[in-house]
Amino acid sequence: VIMMQNIIKTYRLGSTEVRALRGVDLEIRKGEFTVVMGPSGSGKTTLLNILGCLDVPTSGDYWLHGQRIAETDVDRLAPIRNANIGFVFQNFNLIPVLDTVENIEFPLLLREGHAPRDSRERALALAEAVGLKDFPHHRPDELSGGQRQRVAIARALIMHPQVVLADEPTANLDSETAEQILDLMESINRERGATFLISTHDPRVLKRARRVLIIRDGKVADEQAAAA
Amino acid sequence: VIMMQNIIKTYRLGSTEVRALRGVDLEIRKGEFTVVMGPSGSGKTTLLNILGCLDVPTSGDYWLHGQRIAETDVDRLAPIRNANIGFVFQNFNLIPVLDTVENIEFPLLLREGHAPRDSRERALALAEAVGLKDFPHHRPDELSGGQRQRVAIARALIMHPQVVLADEPTANLDSETAEQILDLMESINRERGATFLISTHDPRVLKRARRVLIIRDGKVADEQAAAA
Numbered sequence: 234v235i236m237m238q239n240i241i242k243t244y245r246l247g248s249t250e251v252r253a254l255r256g257v258d259l260e261i262r263k264g265e266f267t268v269v270m271g272p273s274g275s276g277k278t279t280l281l282n283i284l285g286c287l288d289v290p291t292s293g294d295y296w297l298h299g300q301r302i303a304e305t306d307v308d309r310l311a312p313i314r315n316a317n318i319g320f321v322f323q324n325f326n327l328i329p330v331l332d333t334v335e336n337i338e339f340p341l342l343l344r345e346g347h348a349p350r351d352s353r354e355r356a357l358a359l360a361e362a363v364g365l366k367d368f369p370h371h372r373p374d375e376l377s378g379g380q381r382q383r384v385a386i387a388r389a390l391i392m393h394p395q396v397v398l399a400d401e402p403t404a405n406l407d408s409e410t411a412e413q414i415l416d417l418m419e420s421i422n423r424e425r426g427a428t429f430l431i432s433t434h435d436p437r438v439l440k441r442a443r444r445v446l447i448i449r450d451g452k453v454a455d456e457q458a459a460a461a
Numbered sequence: 462v463i464m465m466q467n468i469i470k471t472y473r474l475g476s477t478e479v480r481a482l483r484g485v486d487l488e489i490r491k492g493e494f495t496v497v498m499g500p501s502g503s504g505k506t507t508l509l510n511i512l513g514c515l516d517v518p519t520s521g522d523y524w525l526h527g528q529r530i531a532e533t534d535v536d537r538l539a540p541i542r543n544a545n546i547g548f549v550f551q552n553f554n555l556i557p558v559l560d561t562v563e564n565i566e567f568p569l570l571l572r573e574g575h576a577p578r579d580s581r582e583r584a585l586a587l588a589e590a591v592g593l594k595d596f597p598h599h600r601p602d603e604l605s606g607g608q609r610q611r612v613a614i615a616r617a618l619i620m621h622p623q624v625v626l627a628d629e630p631t632a633n634l635d636s637e638t639a640e641q642i643l644d645l646m647e648s649i650n651r652e653r654g655a656t657f658l659i660s661t662h663d664p665r666v667l668k669r670a671r672r673v674l675i676i677r678d679g680k681v682a683d684e685q686a687a688a689a
Protein backbone atom coordinates (compact mmCIF):
# COMPACT_ATOMS: atom_id res chain seq x y z
CA VAL A 234 0.00 0.00 0.00
CA ILE A 235 2.76 2.45 1.01
CA MET A 236 6.38 2.58 -0.06
CA MET A 237 8.82 5.33 0.85
CA GLN A 238 12.47 5.59 -0.15
CA ASN A 239 14.93 8.04 1.28
CA ILE A 240 12.32 10.62 2.28
CA ILE A 241 13.95 13.79 3.50
CA LYS A 242 12.12 16.78 4.99
CA THR A 243 14.02 19.88 5.92
CA TYR A 244 12.34 23.00 7.30
CA ARG A 245 14.10 26.31 6.70
CA LEU A 246 13.55 29.34 8.93
CA GLY A 247 15.71 32.23 7.86
CA SER A 248 19.19 30.89 8.43
CA THR A 249 18.04 28.01 10.64
CA GLU A 250 17.50 24.55 9.23
CA VAL A 251 15.62 21.73 10.96
CA ARG A 252 16.12 18.29 9.44
CA ALA A 253 12.93 16.60 10.58
CA LEU A 254 13.28 13.50 8.35
CA ARG A 255 16.71 12.32 7.24
CA GLY A 256 16.16 9.48 4.83
CA VAL A 257 13.06 7.49 5.74
CA ASP A 258 12.58 4.11 4.14
CA LEU A 259 9.23 2.58 4.87
CA GLU A 260 6.93 -0.11 3.60
CA ILE A 261 3.39 -0.56 4.92
CA ARG A 262 1.27 -3.46 3.66
CA LYS A 263 -2.47 -3.48 3.24
CA GLY A 264 -4.37 -4.23 6.41
CA GLU A 265 -1.51 -3.58 8.84
CA PHE A 266 -2.21 -1.98 12.22
CA THR A 267 1.01 -0.14 12.94
CA VAL A 268 2.20 2.29 15.62
CA VAL A 269 4.93 4.92 15.18
CA MET A 270 6.68 6.06 18.34
CA GLY A 271 9.38 8.58 18.99
CA PRO A 272 10.29 11.49 21.24
CA SER A 273 8.54 14.83 21.03
CA GLY A 274 9.96 16.66 18.01
CA SER A 275 11.30 13.51 16.36
CA GLY A 276 9.28 13.84 13.16
CA LYS A 277 6.06 11.82 13.65
CA THR A 278 3.66 14.53 12.51
CA THR A 279 5.98 15.43 9.65
CA LEU A 280 6.00 11.81 8.50
CA LEU A 281 2.23 11.42 8.76
CA ASN A 282 1.63 14.67 6.91
CA ILE A 283 3.76 13.47 3.97
CA LEU A 284 2.15 10.02 4.04
CA GLY A 285 -1.24 11.71 4.04
CA CYS A 286 -0.39 13.96 1.07
CA LEU A 287 -0.83 17.01 3.27
CA ASP A 288 2.76 18.04 2.76
CA VAL A 289 5.52 17.23 0.34
CA PRO A 290 9.01 15.97 1.17
CA THR A 291 12.12 17.95 0.38
CA SER A 292 13.26 14.89 -1.59
CA GLY A 293 12.70 11.16 -1.84
CA ASP A 294 10.18 8.81 -3.39
CA TYR A 295 6.71 7.90 -2.22
CA TRP A 296 4.36 5.31 -3.73
CA LEU A 297 0.75 4.95 -2.58
CA HIS A 298 -1.20 2.00 -3.98
CA GLY A 299 1.52 1.54 -6.58
CA GLN A 300 1.14 5.12 -7.80
CA ARG A 301 4.18 7.32 -7.46
CA ILE A 302 3.32 10.55 -5.66
CA ALA A 303 5.40 13.02 -7.58
CA GLU A 304 3.59 16.22 -6.91
CA THR A 305 5.44 19.03 -5.28
CA ASP A 306 2.30 21.11 -4.91
CA VAL A 307 0.19 20.02 -1.94
CA ASP A 308 -3.03 21.38 -3.43
CA ARG A 309 -2.74 19.04 -6.40
CA LEU A 310 -2.52 16.12 -3.97
CA ALA A 311 -6.06 16.76 -2.68
CA PRO A 312 -7.79 14.27 -5.02
CA ILE A 313 -5.38 11.49 -3.97
CA ARG A 314 -5.83 12.37 -0.34
CA ASN A 315 -9.60 12.62 -0.46
CA ALA A 316 -9.97 9.33 -2.34
CA ASN A 317 -7.81 7.20 -0.12
CA ILE A 318 -6.93 8.56 3.26
CA GLY A 319 -8.67 9.36 6.49
CA PHE A 320 -6.60 11.65 8.72
CA VAL A 321 -6.89 12.38 12.43
CA PHE A 322 -4.92 15.57 13.10
CA GLN A 323 -2.94 16.08 16.28
CA ASN A 324 -4.69 19.42 16.82
CA PHE A 325 -8.01 18.12 15.43
CA ASN A 326 -8.51 20.88 12.77
CA LEU A 327 -12.27 21.00 13.22
CA ILE A 328 -14.19 23.73 11.46
CA PRO A 329 -15.32 26.16 14.16
CA VAL A 330 -18.59 27.18 12.55
CA LEU A 331 -19.77 23.62 11.96
CA ASP A 332 -21.33 21.46 14.65
CA THR A 333 -20.42 17.86 15.51
CA VAL A 334 -22.41 16.22 12.75
CA GLU A 335 -21.51 18.79 10.11
CA ASN A 336 -17.80 18.38 10.91
CA ILE A 337 -18.07 14.59 10.67
CA GLU A 338 -19.93 14.65 7.33
CA PHE A 339 -17.71 17.34 5.81
CA PRO A 340 -15.46 14.96 3.78
CA LEU A 341 -18.58 13.66 2.03
CA LEU A 342 -19.45 17.22 1.04
CA LEU A 343 -15.92 17.74 -0.26
CA ARG A 344 -16.04 14.66 -2.40
CA GLU A 345 -19.54 14.88 -3.76
CA GLY A 346 -20.00 18.66 -3.85
CA HIS A 347 -23.22 18.18 -1.98
CA ALA A 348 -24.38 16.09 0.98
CA PRO A 349 -25.25 12.58 -0.17
CA ARG A 350 -28.71 11.45 0.84
CA ASP A 351 -27.45 9.33 3.66
CA SER A 352 -24.68 11.66 4.94
CA ARG A 353 -26.58 12.80 8.01
CA GLU A 354 -27.44 9.23 9.00
CA ARG A 355 -23.85 8.10 8.54
CA ALA A 356 -22.50 11.02 10.55
CA LEU A 357 -24.95 10.38 13.40
CA ALA A 358 -24.00 6.69 13.47
CA LEU A 359 -20.33 7.58 13.71
CA ALA A 360 -21.03 10.20 16.40
CA GLU A 361 -22.68 7.45 18.42
CA ALA A 362 -19.83 5.00 17.73
CA VAL A 363 -17.37 7.48 19.30
CA GLY A 364 -19.61 8.23 22.29
CA LEU A 365 -20.96 11.59 21.10
CA LYS A 366 -24.61 10.68 20.55
CA ASP A 367 -25.70 13.41 22.99
CA PHE A 368 -23.70 16.21 21.34
CA PRO A 369 -24.76 16.37 17.66
CA HIS A 370 -25.28 20.11 17.52
CA HIS A 371 -22.42 21.33 19.65
CA ARG A 372 -19.83 23.44 17.89
CA PRO A 373 -16.18 22.66 18.70
CA ASP A 374 -15.91 25.46 21.28
CA GLU A 375 -18.82 23.90 23.12
CA LEU A 376 -17.10 20.54 23.46
CA SER A 377 -14.41 19.22 25.75
CA GLY A 378 -10.91 18.43 24.46
CA GLY A 379 -11.54 14.69 24.29
CA GLN A 380 -14.94 15.26 22.67
CA ARG A 381 -13.32 17.33 19.90
CA GLN A 382 -10.73 14.65 19.44
CA ARG A 383 -13.48 12.13 18.88
CA VAL A 384 -15.24 14.34 16.32
CA ALA A 385 -11.90 14.39 14.46
CA ILE A 386 -11.71 10.59 14.66
CA ALA A 387 -15.26 10.14 13.38
CA ARG A 388 -14.60 12.53 10.50
CA ALA A 389 -11.52 10.53 9.50
CA LEU A 390 -13.61 7.39 9.23
CA ILE A 391 -16.73 8.57 7.37
CA MET A 392 -15.34 7.96 3.89
CA HIS A 393 -14.44 4.34 4.67
CA PRO A 394 -10.85 5.15 3.81
CA GLN A 395 -8.41 2.46 2.78
CA VAL A 396 -5.69 4.07 4.88
CA VAL A 397 -6.24 5.79 8.22
CA LEU A 398 -3.42 7.97 9.55
CA ALA A 399 -4.02 9.02 13.15
CA ASP A 400 -1.70 11.48 14.90
CA GLU A 401 -1.90 10.82 18.65
CA PRO A 402 -5.64 10.07 18.56
CA THR A 403 -6.02 9.16 22.24
CA ALA A 404 -3.92 11.94 23.82
CA ASN A 405 -6.95 13.63 25.38
CA LEU A 406 -8.97 10.53 26.25
CA ASP A 407 -9.51 8.72 29.54
CA SER A 408 -8.89 4.96 29.55
CA GLU A 409 -12.44 3.80 29.00
CA THR A 410 -13.02 6.19 26.13
CA ALA A 411 -9.62 5.36 24.59
CA GLU A 412 -10.39 1.63 24.68
CA GLN A 413 -13.76 2.31 23.01
CA ILE A 414 -12.03 4.21 20.22
CA LEU A 415 -9.34 1.58 19.79
CA ASP A 416 -12.00 -1.17 19.64
CA LEU A 417 -13.69 0.80 16.84
CA MET A 418 -10.43 1.18 14.93
CA GLU A 419 -9.58 -2.50 15.29
CA SER A 420 -12.99 -3.55 14.07
CA ILE A 421 -12.64 -1.34 10.98
CA ASN A 422 -9.18 -2.84 10.42
CA ARG A 423 -10.47 -6.41 10.70
CA GLU A 424 -13.77 -6.06 8.91
CA ARG A 425 -12.85 -3.71 6.04
CA GLY A 426 -9.14 -4.35 5.79
CA ALA A 427 -8.36 -0.67 6.28
CA THR A 428 -4.68 -0.01 6.95
CA PHE A 429 -3.95 1.93 10.16
CA LEU A 430 -0.83 3.89 11.01
CA ILE A 431 -1.03 5.59 14.40
CA SER A 432 1.56 7.90 15.94
CA THR A 433 1.40 7.80 19.72
CA HIS A 434 3.07 7.99 23.10
CA ASP A 435 0.20 6.08 24.70
CA PRO A 436 0.86 2.54 26.05
CA ARG A 437 -2.84 1.75 25.55
CA VAL A 438 -2.39 2.14 21.80
CA LEU A 439 0.98 0.42 21.78
CA LYS A 440 -0.43 -2.78 23.24
CA ARG A 441 -2.88 -3.05 20.31
CA ALA A 442 -0.15 -2.64 17.68
CA ARG A 443 0.73 -5.52 15.47
CA ARG A 444 3.83 -3.71 14.25
CA VAL A 445 5.81 -0.95 15.92
CA LEU A 446 8.04 1.56 14.17
CA ILE A 447 10.50 3.74 16.04
CA ILE A 448 11.40 7.15 14.68
CA ARG A 449 14.78 8.40 15.82
CA ASP A 450 17.33 10.84 14.39
CA GLY A 451 15.06 11.40 11.39
CA LYS A 452 14.91 7.74 10.39
CA VAL A 453 12.34 5.04 10.88
CA ALA A 454 13.01 1.42 11.82
CA ASP A 455 10.94 -1.51 12.93
CA GLU A 456 11.16 -1.93 16.69
CA GLN A 457 12.70 -5.40 16.52
CA ALA A 458 15.33 -4.09 14.14
CA ALA A 459 15.89 -1.04 16.33
CA ALA A 460 16.45 -3.23 19.35
CA ALA A 461 18.96 -5.46 17.50
CA VAL B 462 -5.40 28.51 49.41
CA ILE B 463 -8.59 27.41 47.60
CA MET B 464 -12.05 26.81 48.94
CA MET B 465 -15.10 26.03 46.83
CA GLN B 466 -18.65 25.43 48.04
CA ASN B 467 -21.46 24.10 45.92
CA ILE B 468 -20.03 25.30 42.63
CA ILE B 469 -22.46 24.74 39.81
CA LYS B 470 -21.71 25.35 36.10
CA THR B 471 -24.45 24.89 33.55
CA TYR B 472 -23.94 25.60 29.85
CA ARG B 473 -27.01 26.54 27.86
CA LEU B 474 -27.24 26.02 24.09
CA GLY B 475 -30.60 27.03 22.79
CA SER B 476 -32.92 24.62 24.51
CA THR B 477 -30.13 22.24 25.51
CA GLU B 478 -28.57 22.39 28.94
CA VAL B 479 -25.30 20.71 29.94
CA ARG B 480 -24.70 20.52 33.66
CA ALA B 481 -20.92 20.30 33.71
CA LEU B 482 -20.49 20.88 37.46
CA ARG B 483 -23.28 19.91 39.89
CA GLY B 484 -22.21 21.13 43.29
CA VAL B 485 -18.44 20.95 43.70
CA ASP B 486 -17.04 21.26 47.18
CA LEU B 487 -13.27 21.50 47.24
CA GLU B 488 -10.46 22.55 49.51
CA ILE B 489 -6.84 22.79 48.33
CA ARG B 490 -4.11 23.68 50.82
CA LYS B 491 -0.94 25.59 50.08
CA GLY B 492 1.83 23.48 48.65
CA GLU B 493 -0.30 20.50 47.65
CA PHE B 494 0.49 18.55 44.48
CA THR B 495 -2.91 17.28 43.42
CA VAL B 496 -4.25 15.44 40.40
CA VAL B 497 -7.84 15.61 39.12
CA MET B 498 -9.04 12.66 37.05
CA GLY B 499 -12.29 11.88 35.32
CA PRO B 500 -13.72 10.70 32.02
CA SER B 501 -13.66 12.84 28.90
CA GLY B 502 -16.43 15.41 29.24
CA SER B 503 -16.72 15.07 33.00
CA GLY B 504 -15.91 18.70 33.79
CA LYS B 505 -12.13 18.90 34.42
CA THR B 506 -11.46 21.85 32.11
CA THR B 507 -14.61 23.58 33.35
CA LEU B 508 -13.39 23.21 36.95
CA LEU B 509 -9.88 24.44 36.18
CA ASN B 510 -11.20 27.41 34.23
CA ILE B 511 -13.29 28.52 37.21
CA LEU B 512 -10.42 27.90 39.64
CA GLY B 513 -8.19 29.92 37.38
CA CYS B 514 -10.65 32.85 37.20
CA LEU B 515 -10.99 32.32 33.45
CA ASP B 516 -14.67 31.61 33.76
CA VAL B 517 -17.36 32.16 36.34
CA PRO B 518 -19.65 29.54 37.86
CA THR B 519 -23.39 29.62 37.40
CA SER B 520 -23.61 29.66 41.21
CA GLY B 521 -21.63 28.75 44.30
CA ASP B 522 -18.83 30.24 46.38
CA TYR B 523 -15.13 30.41 45.67
CA TRP B 524 -12.37 31.71 47.95
CA LEU B 525 -8.78 32.13 46.74
CA HIS B 526 -6.19 33.04 49.42
CA GLY B 527 -9.06 33.91 51.76
CA GLN B 528 -10.55 36.36 49.30
CA ARG B 529 -14.02 35.60 48.08
CA ILE B 530 -14.17 35.63 44.28
CA ALA B 531 -17.52 37.26 43.73
CA GLU B 532 -17.12 38.65 40.28
CA THR B 533 -19.49 37.53 37.62
CA ASP B 534 -17.52 39.30 34.92
CA VAL B 535 -14.48 37.34 33.80
CA ASP B 536 -12.61 40.43 32.60
CA ARG B 537 -12.65 41.92 36.07
CA LEU B 538 -10.99 38.76 37.36
CA ALA B 539 -7.85 39.39 35.29
CA PRO B 540 -5.89 41.15 38.09
CA ILE B 541 -6.55 38.25 40.47
CA ARG B 542 -5.61 35.76 37.81
CA ASN B 543 -2.44 37.53 36.71
CA ALA B 544 -1.22 38.04 40.29
CA ASN B 545 -1.65 34.52 41.51
CA ILE B 546 -2.13 31.82 38.93
CA GLY B 547 -0.12 30.16 36.21
CA PHE B 548 -2.29 28.26 33.75
CA VAL B 549 -1.40 25.55 31.24
CA PHE B 550 -4.29 25.32 28.77
CA GLN B 551 -5.40 22.03 27.29
CA ASN B 552 -5.12 23.52 23.80
CA PHE B 553 -2.05 25.62 24.70
CA ASN B 554 -3.45 29.05 23.58
CA LEU B 555 -0.13 30.29 22.28
CA ILE B 556 -0.05 33.57 20.40
CA PRO B 557 0.59 32.68 16.74
CA VAL B 558 2.62 35.76 15.85
CA LEU B 559 4.97 35.45 18.82
CA ASP B 560 7.93 33.10 18.89
CA THR B 561 8.86 30.68 21.69
CA VAL B 562 10.59 33.22 23.91
CA GLU B 563 8.05 35.97 23.30
CA ASN B 564 5.21 33.59 24.19
CA ILE B 565 6.96 32.54 27.40
CA GLU B 566 7.68 36.11 28.52
CA PHE B 567 4.23 37.42 27.60
CA PRO B 568 2.76 37.31 31.17
CA LEU B 569 5.57 39.62 32.30
CA LEU B 570 4.59 42.09 29.60
CA LEU B 571 0.96 41.89 30.71
CA ARG B 572 1.79 42.59 34.32
CA GLU B 573 4.37 45.27 33.88
CA GLY B 574 3.19 46.91 30.67
CA HIS B 575 6.67 46.51 29.33
CA ALA B 576 9.32 43.82 29.32
CA PRO B 577 11.26 43.87 32.57
CA ARG B 578 14.99 44.06 32.10
CA ASP B 579 15.51 40.41 32.83
CA SER B 580 12.47 39.03 30.98
CA ARG B 581 14.42 37.68 28.03
CA GLU B 582 16.91 35.94 30.31
CA ARG B 583 14.15 34.39 32.38
CA ALA B 584 12.28 33.20 29.30
CA LEU B 585 15.41 31.62 27.81
CA ALA B 586 16.16 29.84 31.09
CA LEU B 587 12.64 28.41 31.15
CA ALA B 588 12.84 27.42 27.47
CA GLU B 589 15.96 25.44 28.36
CA ALA B 590 14.34 23.92 31.45
CA VAL B 591 11.55 22.48 29.25
CA GLY B 592 13.94 21.21 26.57
CA LEU B 593 13.40 23.98 24.03
CA LYS B 594 16.81 25.65 24.13
CA ASP B 595 17.23 25.08 20.38
CA PHE B 596 13.91 26.62 19.36
CA PRO B 597 13.81 30.17 20.77
CA HIS B 598 12.67 31.87 17.60
CA HIS B 599 10.21 29.31 16.26
CA ARG B 600 6.60 30.47 16.02
CA PRO B 601 3.97 27.98 17.23
CA ASP B 602 3.23 26.72 13.69
CA GLU B 603 6.89 25.85 13.34
CA LEU B 604 6.89 23.63 16.40
CA SER B 605 5.69 20.11 17.07
CA GLY B 606 2.64 19.41 19.26
CA GLY B 607 4.72 18.48 22.27
CA GLN B 608 7.04 21.48 21.73
CA ARG B 609 4.04 23.84 21.77
CA GLN B 610 2.79 22.17 24.91
CA ARG B 611 6.10 22.88 26.59
CA VAL B 612 6.05 26.55 25.54
CA ALA B 613 2.65 26.72 27.27
CA ILE B 614 4.12 25.08 30.39
CA ALA B 615 7.08 27.47 30.48
CA ARG B 616 4.76 30.46 30.09
CA ALA B 617 2.66 29.28 33.03
CA LEU B 618 5.72 29.25 35.24
CA ILE B 619 7.46 32.52 34.37
CA MET B 620 5.60 34.61 36.96
CA HIS B 621 6.55 32.28 39.82
CA PRO B 622 2.86 31.77 40.47
CA GLN B 623 1.59 30.63 43.86
CA VAL B 624 -0.90 28.34 42.16
CA VAL B 625 -0.30 26.41 38.96
CA LEU B 626 -3.29 24.91 37.20
CA ALA B 627 -2.30 22.54 34.41
CA ASP B 628 -4.90 21.00 32.10
CA GLU B 629 -3.48 17.72 30.77
CA PRO B 630 0.06 19.10 30.46
CA THR B 631 1.70 15.87 29.31
CA ALA B 632 -0.88 14.69 26.75
CA ASN B 633 1.46 15.29 23.81
CA LEU B 634 4.73 14.28 25.44
CA ASP B 635 6.82 11.11 25.18
CA SER B 636 7.85 9.46 28.46
CA GLU B 637 11.30 10.99 28.79
CA THR B 638 10.05 14.51 28.06
CA ALA B 639 7.05 14.05 30.37
CA GLU B 640 9.29 12.95 33.25
CA GLN B 641 11.53 15.99 32.64
CA ILE B 642 8.50 18.29 32.87
CA LEU B 643 7.16 16.56 35.96
CA ASP B 644 10.58 16.81 37.65
CA LEU B 645 10.51 20.56 36.94
CA MET B 646 7.01 20.91 38.39
CA GLU B 647 7.92 18.92 41.51
CA SER B 648 11.02 20.99 42.11
CA ILE B 649 8.99 24.22 41.88
CA ASN B 650 6.45 22.69 44.28
CA ARG B 651 9.15 21.70 46.78
CA GLU B 652 11.42 24.72 46.53
CA ARG B 653 8.91 27.56 46.21
CA GLY B 654 5.87 25.98 47.83
CA ALA B 655 3.76 26.57 44.74
CA THR B 656 0.45 24.71 44.80
CA PHE B 657 -0.16 22.44 41.81
CA LEU B 658 -3.47 21.11 40.55
CA ILE B 659 -3.15 19.00 37.42
CA SER B 660 -5.97 17.47 35.39
CA THR B 661 -4.83 14.38 33.57
CA HIS B 662 -5.51 10.93 32.15
CA ASP B 663 -1.79 10.10 32.26
CA PRO B 664 -0.55 7.42 34.70
CA ARG B 665 2.89 9.10 34.63
CA VAL B 666 1.38 12.17 36.28
CA LEU B 667 -0.84 10.16 38.57
CA LYS B 668 2.11 8.34 40.17
CA ARG B 669 3.58 11.73 41.20
CA ALA B 670 0.38 12.92 42.85
CA ARG B 671 0.28 13.32 46.57
CA ARG B 672 -3.49 13.71 46.45
CA VAL B 673 -5.96 12.49 43.83
CA LEU B 674 -9.41 13.93 43.19
CA ILE B 675 -11.99 12.13 41.10
CA ILE B 676 -14.57 14.10 39.16
CA ARG B 677 -17.74 12.18 38.43
CA ASP B 678 -21.36 13.18 37.79
CA GLY B 679 -20.39 16.84 38.19
CA LYS B 680 -18.96 16.41 41.69
CA VAL B 681 -15.45 16.11 43.02
CA ALA B 682 -14.28 13.74 45.73
CA ASP B 683 -10.97 12.62 47.08
CA GLU B 684 -10.02 9.26 45.62
CA GLN B 685 -9.95 7.51 49.00
CA ALA B 686 -13.41 8.87 49.76
CA ALA B 687 -14.59 7.90 46.28
CA ALA B 688 -13.40 4.35 46.78
CA ALA B 689 -15.09 4.00 50.18
Ligand SMILES: Nc1ncnc2c1ncn2[C@@H]1O[C@H](COP(=O)(O)OP(=O)(O)OP(=O)(O)O)[C@@H](O)[C@H]1O
Pocket residue numbers: 368371374375376377378379380405406407472473474479480481499500501502503504505506507508551
Ligand atom coordinates in the same frame (compact mmCIF):
# COMPACT_ATOMS: atom_id res chain seq x y z
N1 LIG C 1 -18.60 26.30 26.11
C1 LIG C 1 -19.38 25.22 26.30
N2 LIG C 1 -20.65 25.22 25.91
C2 LIG C 1 -21.42 24.15 26.09
N3 LIG C 1 -21.04 23.00 26.65
C3 LIG C 1 -19.77 22.93 27.07
C4 LIG C 1 -18.87 24.02 26.94
N4 LIG C 1 -17.67 23.66 27.45
C5 LIG C 1 -17.81 22.40 27.87
N5 LIG C 1 -19.07 21.96 27.66
C6 LIG C 1 -19.62 20.66 28.01
O1 LIG C 1 -19.44 20.51 29.43
C7 LIG C 1 -18.98 19.20 29.74
C8 LIG C 1 -17.67 19.29 30.49
O2 LIG C 1 -16.65 19.82 29.63
P1 LIG C 1 -15.14 19.89 30.09
O3 LIG C 1 -14.37 20.54 28.96
O4 LIG C 1 -15.04 20.53 31.41
O5 LIG C 1 -14.74 18.34 30.22
P2 LIG C 1 -13.32 17.65 30.49
O6 LIG C 1 -13.47 16.81 31.70
O7 LIG C 1 -12.24 18.67 30.48
O8 LIG C 1 -13.14 16.69 29.24
P3 LIG C 1 -11.80 16.20 28.42
O9 LIG C 1 -11.12 15.20 29.27
O10 LIG C 1 -12.39 15.62 27.19
O11 LIG C 1 -10.98 17.41 28.15
C9 LIG C 1 -18.89 18.45 28.42
O12 LIG C 1 -20.00 17.63 28.25
C10 LIG C 1 -18.85 19.52 27.36
O13 LIG C 1 -19.48 19.11 26.18
Ligand SMILES: Nc1ncnc2c1ncn2[C@@H]1O[C@H](COP(=O)(O)OP(=O)(O)OP(=O)(O)O)[C@@H](O)[C@H]1O
Pocket residue numbers: 244245246251252253271272273274275276277278279280323596599602603604605606607608633634635
Ligand atom coordinates in the same frame (compact mmCIF):
# COMPACT_ATOMS: atom_id res chain seq x y z
N1 LIG D 1 6.47 24.12 9.95
C1 LIG D 1 7.63 23.88 10.53
N2 LIG D 1 8.62 24.75 10.40
C2 LIG D 1 9.80 24.53 11.01
N3 LIG D 1 10.08 23.50 11.79
C3 LIG D 1 9.12 22.59 11.96
C4 LIG D 1 7.85 22.72 11.36
N4 LIG D 1 7.09 21.67 11.72
C5 LIG D 1 7.85 20.92 12.52
N5 LIG D 1 9.06 21.47 12.67
C6 LIG D 1 10.18 20.92 13.43
O1 LIG D 1 10.47 19.62 12.91
C7 LIG D 1 10.70 18.69 13.97
C8 LIG D 1 9.71 17.55 13.86
O2 LIG D 1 8.41 18.05 14.11
P1 LIG D 1 7.16 17.05 14.19
O3 LIG D 1 5.93 17.91 14.40
O4 LIG D 1 7.15 16.14 13.04
O5 LIG D 1 7.50 16.22 15.53
P2 LIG D 1 6.61 15.14 16.35
O6 LIG D 1 7.41 13.90 16.42
O7 LIG D 1 5.25 15.07 15.78
O8 LIG D 1 6.55 15.75 17.82
P3 LIG D 1 5.39 15.71 18.95
O9 LIG D 1 5.43 14.35 19.53
O10 LIG D 1 5.82 16.77 19.90
O11 LIG D 1 4.10 16.04 18.29
C9 LIG D 1 10.59 19.49 15.27
O12 LIG D 1 11.86 19.80 15.75
C10 LIG D 1 9.84 20.73 14.90
O13 LIG D 1 10.25 21.84 15.68
Ligand SMILES: [Mg+2]
Pocket residue numbers: 277278279323400605606607
Ligand atom coordinates in the same frame (compact mmCIF):
# COMPACT_ATOMS: atom_id res chain seq x y z
MG1 LIG E 1 3.38 15.52 16.50
Ligand SMILES: [Mg+2]
Pocket residue numbers: 377378379505506507551628
Ligand atom coordinates in the same frame (compact mmCIF):
# COMPACT_ATOMS: atom_id res chain seq x y z
MG1 LIG F 1 -10.60 19.00 29.24
